[in-house]
Amino acid sequence: MARTQDLISNRVDWVLAGEDTLSDAMRYALTGGKMLRGFLVLESARLHGVDEQVALDAALAIECLHAYSLVHDDLPCMDNDDLRRGMPTLHRQWDEGLAVLAGDALQSLAFELLADAKFGPHALDLIRALAQAAGKEGMVSGQMLDIAAESSPEPLTLAQIIQLQSRKTGCLISWSAMAGAVIAGADTTPLRHYADALGLAFQIADDILDVEGDAETVGKRVRKDAAAGKATFVSLLGLEAAKARAVELCDQACAALDVYGDQGDTLREAARFVISRDS
Template sequence: MSSPVTFKDSLAKTAQHLETVLDDVLPKPIGHQAVVAEAMRYAAMGGGKRLRPFLLVQTAQLFGADDAGIWRAAAALECLHVYSLVHDDLPCMDDDDMRRGKPTVHKTYDEAIATLAGDALLTLSFELMASSSEDSARALSMVKALAVAGGVNGMIGGQVIDITVSEDARDEALITELQNLKTGALIEFGCHAGAVLAGASGDDVARVRRYARDMGLAFQIKDDILDVEGDADLVGKAVGKDADLGKATFVSILGLEPAREMAAELGERAKSHLAPFGKDADILCATVDFVLNRTH
């Protein structure tokens, strides 16, 4: 009898295969535009937890799908996520020097190439998503959903709130809205896309989206906790930055222990949404534990 697949093995296997897919779909450094292709590859390959594409693949597998289109969709989601990191790190935004344990793209290249590399990763994400299903209507619906998750009513909207609303005007409700958009939208999209591309029922799509919404907020609260007590060498970027900048976070508003308790409650609620799937959802439930217990 074979041993059950563990979360750790599943996460590593997904990241390894995604690396192969990214190597295939990212442009090769050829011609006069080689430098931007190099920067795209530098940003997208060889690092990160790959949590968002992992959620997409695992959700699709929950409903019986694991084809090349699913992996193209996972690569599309990762490309859009990485574009956001490249732009977030720019001097005009968060001005970070390290990302995923190595110098950020604008430090390795320059600001102009970093901006263009981010733009190119964004446009590539839609190209990949457009070929994620042989059902053209289904693929088109996912292109639209990805645009919403990454746009003004999703990730970008959250970033705008983050850089325009003064810290003293922020309370728990606003921080929750901000993070549901900035961080949660792409996490929710991963589960949404995996379910839809696998042909799940409307009720089941709604269940995994609720799971992702609660887990995504728990993920951000854990990020806030790591910024207070994390190790920069493990996290792969600077820590303590929120406090240095006087930023309002779940930790600064609620306190460290109440924030930890809130994340744990959200984690349990996320798991409860998966109860109808029984042991088939064990890996997705284990993902919640990973999010709450991670050190980076």
């Protein structure tokens, strides 16, 4: 994924060239991530013969959308986190007002990047899918479920956690993995199945990291789920069963790529990375 990070970071410097505080804050929010979603876009595009320079702006768009969601989630009125990607969260580095605005502008920028004729006849499909993945039926509704769970006297069931996860993080991961097929007007089914398994594996790995990782390596606060008495895949399944489930999902994700043969190997590696990562 190092190459994806270089490609996207260079494009960020081009798109966000301003020397004003808002541009600084937006660039800051786009710095230091794994860029898994951008990587999925570029791989999905490669599998469908979409030009990399075209796909790059879709990759940057999803990273903008993801970055905005992290900046807003970290706000004191939400998760109130001080550390993100090993750096102070945006509202700690500057202030809350700027964090709200930089997040807002990052969401606008995501759609601005996609509203380009270079995406061809399926550009509107790409935009509509992102708006749906991000909005009231997607990511934001997942965040709503997450907040509701915190004040609920009953811990969530496994089915509820799966639903929460599939909205909060799954929707954007699915959009990313399918983007190349959408741009090419190809069948999105194999990549949707891949992304469904990958998204769930990703969240289980996140829950495991919260238990086993240290904040310095992970780059954000850990042990916070247990401290908040929150039900997670680990609290419900136990650590070993959670790890086994992540491996199983990784295998499912890899199998969903059969139709791509060897060409799917990079996405298979990404699935294995997701469950073995330490940050």
